[in-house]
Amino acid sequence: MTPNVATAAVEDFRETFAAVRREVAKVVIGHQAAVETILVAFFAGGHALIEGVPGIGKTLIVRSLAEALNLSFNRIQFTVDLMPADITGTRIINEGLDGRREFVFVRGPVFAHLLLADEINRATPKTQSALLEAMAEQQVTVAGTTHALPSPFFVLATLNPIEMEGTYQLPEAQLDRFLFKVALEYPSRPELERILGDTTAAELPTVQPVLARDAAPARVEELRQLVRRVLVAPHIERYAADLVRLTHPGSDGEAPEAVSRYVAYGASPRGGQALILGAKVLALLAGRVHVAVEDIDRVAPAALPHRLVINFAAEAASIRPPEIIAQVLAAGQRRRG
Amino acid sequence: MPRRSTSHPLDAIRRQLGRVRRRHNFREAQRGLYLLVAVGGTAATVVLLLALCGSVRLFACGGAAVAGLAVLTVGLLGRDARRRFLGTARAAAWADRRGNLEGRLATLLEIGGRDPGRQEAFFWPLLLDENGRRLTLWRPERLVPRRLPLAPLASALGAAAAFVATLTLAPQLRPAPPAVAFLTEPVGNLAPTDLTPDRVLVAPAGAPSSGEPGAPPAAPGAGGGRPSLVARLQERIRERIWGPSWEPPGDATLSADTGRGGPKGNAHATSGADADDERAGTVPTVGSESRQELARVVRAARRTNRGNREGKEGRGEVSLPERGSGADGEPEQTGTDGAASGAGTATAPDLFGPPSSRRAGESETFALALAAPGRGSSPMPAPPSGEPPPAADDERPALAAGQRSETPLTKMPVPPAYESLVRRLFAHGAGAVSP
Numbered sequence: 001m002t003p004n005v006a007t008a009a010v011e012d013f014r015e016t017f018a019a020v021r022r023e024v025a026k027v028v029i030g031h032q033a034a035v036e037t038i039l040v041a042f043f044a045g046g047h048a049l050i051e052g053v054p055g056i057g058k059t060l061i062v063r064s065l066a067e068a069l070n071l072s073f074n075r076i077q078f079t080v081d082l083m084p085a086d087i088t089g090t091r092i093i094n095e096g097l098d099g100r101r102e103f104v105f106v107r108g109p110v111f112a113h114l115l116l117a118d119e120i121n122r123a124t125p126k127t128q129s130a131l132l133e134a135m136a137e138q139q140v141t142v143a144g145t146t147h148a149l150p151s152p153f154f155v156l157a158t159l160n161p162i163e164m165e166g167t168y169q170l171p172e173a174q175l176d177r178f179l180f181k182v183a184l185e186y187p188s189r190p191e192l193e194r195i196l197g198d199t200t201a202a203e204l205p206t207v208q209p210v211l212a213r214d215a216a217p218a219r220v221e222e223l224r225q226l227v228r229r230v231l232v233a234p235h236i237e238r239y240a241a242d243l244v245r246l247t248h249p250g251s252d253g254e255a256p257e258a259v260s261r262y263v264a265y266g267a268s269p270r271g272g273q274a275l276i277l278g279a280k281v282l283a284l285l286a287g288r289v290h291v292a293v294e295d296i297d298r299v300a301p302a303a304l305p306h307r308l309v310i311n312f313a314a315e316a317a318s319i320r321p322p323e324i325i326a327q328v329l330a331a332g333q334r335r336r337g
Numbered sequence: 338m339p340r341r342s343t344s345h346p347l348d349a350i351r352r353q354l355g356r357v358r359r360r361h362n363f364r365e366a367q368r369g370l371y372l373l374v375a376v377g378g379t380a381a382t383v384v385l386l387l388a389l390c391g392s393v394r395l396f397a398c399g400g401a402a403v404a405g406l407a408v409l410t411v412g413l414l415g416r417d418a419r420r421r422f423l424g425t426a427r428a429a430a431w432a433d434r435r436g437n438l439e440g441r442l443a444t445l446l447e448i449g450g451r452d453p454g455r456q457e458a459f460f461w462p463l464l465l466d467e468n469g470r471r472l473t474l475w476r477p478e479r480l481v482p483r484r485l486p487l488a489p490l491a492s493a494l495g496a497a498a499a500f501v502a503t504l505t506l507a508p509q510l511r512p513a514p515p516a517v518a519f520l521t522e523p524v525g526n527l528a529p530t531d532l533t534p535d536r537v538l539v540a541p542a543g544a545p546s547s548g549e550p551g552a553p554p555a556a557p558g559a560g561g562g563r564p565s566l567v568a569r570l571q572e573r574i575r576e577r578i579w580g581p582s583w584e585p586p587g588d589a590t591l592s593a594d595t596g597r598g599g600p601k602g603n604a605h606a607t608s609g610a611d612a613d614d615e616r617a618g619t620v621p622t623v624g625s626e627s628r629q630e631l632a633r634v635v636r637a638a639r640r641t642n643r644g645n646r647e648g649k650e651g652r653g654e655v656s657l658p659e660r661g662s663g664a665d666g667e668p669e670q671t672g673t674d675g676a677a678s679g680a681g682t683a684t685a686p687d688l689f690g691p692p693s694s695r696r697a698g699e700s701e702t703f704a705l706a707l708a709a710p711g712r713g714s715s716p717m718p719a720p721p722s723g724e725p726p727p728a729a730d731d732e733r734p735a736l737a738a739g740q741r742s743e744t745p746l747t748k749m750p751v752p753p754a755y756e757s758l759v760r761r762l763f764a765h766g767a768g769a770v771s772p
Binding site for chain 2 (some may be wrong): 002010229235289295
């Protein structure tokens with residue numbers, strides 16, 4: 001492979017990423033950092049969890065992303081009476097032309113390239129866990145038959161931080177399966193003014209597809225493979241491993257004080273994988289073919305906080321995981337010297 | 338990507354990194370050396386100044402503080418040098434950071450250390466190419482711009498210059514010569530018979546205190562004990578700088594030392610060179626402007642005396658007390674206890690107390706003997722004289738209650754007719770009868 005080919009591949013990735021972001025930005029006003037994080041998770045091959053109050057554009061982000069990438073999109077509104085079969089699909093009796101009846105599998109909404117699991121914490125744990133296999137293994141099993149999900153498969157789940165009555169907190173195992181967790185804040189005043197102007201006008205902005213319809217899945221897979229080829233030096237792997245270990249309260253006295261006091265369980269190895277994969281995307285976006293320490297530092301606030309299980313002392317002291325991760329990063333940088 | 342096809346650019350990068358590392362480490366070694374010289378020079382200068390201008394206590398405390406600070410600083414310098422030293426493993430990351438290469442160099446060398454695998458083969462040539470194009474960004478001359486660390490070098494030169502300047506100017510720090518009072522008449526209430534008639538009393542020009550520059554070194558605990566090691570060290574330094582003829586002001590034994598040879602002529606004659614000077618009419622009087630001249634004359638006489646004594650030692654004629662501690666050519670000191678060994682016949686041998694082996698300049702105070710005719714502000718009381726009164730007889734203590742008197746029994750004659758009865762009556766043992 002000549003350097004020119006690699007350079008062209010890097011430039012292609014950057015242009016595609018920028019084009020998608022540009023198209024999404026046509027309809028999603030503000031939230032640039034959140035949109036970029038979601039795109040990084042998408043190209044890294046992971047899933048994203050969005051936390052935000054209702055009405056700030058969570059669904060719009062996913063829908064416009066699907067339109068820009070020209071991929072199939074489904075949405076599931078999670079409710080307390082939602083059943084697993086409502087997600088994965090079910091078998092029904094179908095009578096053929098010859099009069100014979102047979103069970104036929106009807107695919108559920110999970111069979112899409114982009115899946116929006118809206119307010120995922122309102123469904124029962126049984127239904128939530130129906131997503132586990134789909135997210136981790138990109139397949140579902142119904143009545144003993146395994147069905148592969150389309151590739152690429154990207155789950156974007158949302159959490160509503162208010163109205164917690166009647167909700168079911170996501171189990172840690174399921175939280176760990178999301179590559180990033182993104183917090184959507186209220187738009188600023190200029191952004192809100194622009195939202196009001198654009199969305200109430202006669203002509204609404206539309207998203208133009210960046211990728212061709214038929215070639216889109218393959219293109220996305222190609223870009224994902226390119227991401228995985230980004231070079232990672234051993235010292236970067238050591239640094240990522242150090243960060244993960246620093247989130248463990250009992251890591252031989254290495255953990256910062258905030259971790260020792262407020263964390264019950266630290267990040268799993270999936271956290272380290274998320275750091276490296278996200279950093280690879282950021283490296284390509286910076287025009288580099290190797291991961292730098294700065295990429296890891298940029299990814300960590302999205303990749304690690306939702307993997308920490310904080311204790312009661314943290315709740316009492318109103319210490320949130322992002323603050324703990326900030327201390328972990330500072331400790332990691334000190335260790336690097 | 339097979340390593341063979343990329344070995345040449347990678348080797349060039351490694352060679353350049355080696356040059357960067359050597360240049361940096363050489364510079365750091367110089368830096369450490371210069372800083373060590375700076376620390377040593379500064380410490381030596383301070384210690385020298387303390388030795389010349391400070392009291393023993395100040396010299397001891399200051400010297401200990403300076404030594405502690407110097408050791409601490411050297412330790413910190415060593416730790417800093419170790420941290421700055423570039424090993425092979427750290428060199429790539431250091432050059433990467435200094436050259437603003439965004440991790441390219443470190444990644445290349447780390448992955449190049451092992452054979453790039455298939456997954457890394459796609460981007461490896463590009464990374465190698467990028468590093469090759471950026472070689473000029475981290476040339477040794479660019480990352481380590483100066484071979485000489487100027488600031489440490491300047492500090493080392495400054496410290497060395499300060500030390501040399503201190504050595505050069507040290508003779509000027511020598512304290513003023515002592516004021517000399519020449520008395521021919523007894524002072525105070527001392528009876529003429531209690532005084533040795535002729536004295537040259539050397540007293541300090543001012544009122545010397547232990548902390549005053551030029552004051553005689555004062556050993557902690559004062560007075561009687563052996564001088565401490567610190568005091569001897571300070572005295573040794575002063576002698577090295579100011580020469581062996583240096584005498585601390587207030588050394589009143591100069592006159593006694595110069596008195597060897599006894600009075601010459603009448604009762605007002607001084608001894609040795611002083612006497613000659615006096616006969617020549619050159620001896621200054623109290624309050625004259627020639628006190629310094631008198632001190633010089635006294636010291637000259639003392640040196641003459643020392644030479645005579647050394648000549649005697651060479652001939653084996655000197656007694657043990659005379660030998661004192663003037664070994665290895667050191668001038669024999671005549672401090673608080675040098676009177677006996679250096680006294681001439683014109684001065685009472687016990688004028689300044691009993692002789693001892695102590696040397697001048699080693700004690701912190703000098704106790705002037707009571708019989709010395711000094712210029713005191715108030716007359717000194719006369720010492721007791723004459724025979725002591727006879728001691729009173731011992732008195733027996735009173736007896737305790739019930740204790741028998743120790744009055745002895747008086748023998749009385751017994752008539753022969755009663756002798757047998759009395760013997761039986763007072764006999765001990767079984768034959769005794771009860772009266």
